[in-house]
Amino acid sequence: MTVFFMIIIPAVILQIAAKLGINPQQRFRDNARTATGIAFIFTGVSHFVIPGKFMEMMPSFLPAPGFLIYLSGVFEILGGIGLLMSSTKHLAALGLILLLLAVFPANIYVALENVQLGGFMNYAIYQWLRLPMQFVLMAWVWWTAENYKIWRKN
Helix, strand or coil: CHHHHHHHHHHHHHHHHHHCCCCCCCCHHHHHHHHHHHHHHHHHHHHHHCHHHHHHCCCCCCCCHHHHHHHHHHHHHHHHHHHHCCCCHHHHHHHHHHHHHHHHHHHHHHHHHCCCCCHHHHCHHHHHHHHHHHHHHHHHHHHHCCCHHHHCCC
């Protein structure tokens, strides 16, 4: 859920900047996509800067947890960069949604085992709320990339 603050606040700031004539992107959806891309890049980089935090979230049954942490970080960075470009936003959104599905078992593990991640993330209610919010994030990524347009007939 923290990721939503990392997305919504910059998206609103970008939209205000657009209204003031500072930002050429006038549509909220474009500013939301930019903010989402930046949030994924930031989160992906954090896999390399603080991998131990992500290691705590890894279920013990997964092989090579360190490799999986770095791999998911690479894909978050690539997906975030892809969202920033109009030419790759559709594919990037699809990739990020698949990544969010792939890491979902780790979120289930955190909730079931009450993994202590620090601060407000220690509360069970937060850990359980993260589960449905993961699907909200998937829908958000899909919406910002306007992927629904590629499936409907004109």
